[in-house]
Amino acid sequence: MPKTLPVVDVSAPICCAPVSAAPMTDEAALHLALRLKALADPVRIKLMSILLTASEGEVCTCDLATGVGLSESTVSHHLGQLKKAGMVQPVRRGMNVFYSARPDALDALRVVLDPNCCT
16 A cells, blocks of 8 residues: 655745755655655646646646546545645635646746756
8 A cells, every 4th residue: 555645834835955956854855755756646747737737727626537537536635645745726616626736836846856947
């Protein structure tokens, strides 16, 4: 059975200098690894792609389930892991939950992994 992700303080941005700057502390490496682990799943990558390209900026869980061809409960589980890692944020409206991506979290990952990328 896979290990569950520890809860990460999603209000805090990624805390570290780029991995190429100096050897990372154990804590910094853990925080980075947890975020990368949350993304290391094909379904979660596809969910992030859908959210990042959504014209309205947010998508209902029911539409995400259709988009990836899985049940809403399975999609909710994946979104929960992405939320713990600070990659998405939910908003409840009545019976529905709408998710949006947090591009700033992905940008922070990019900078930590390679500060010279994409500049």
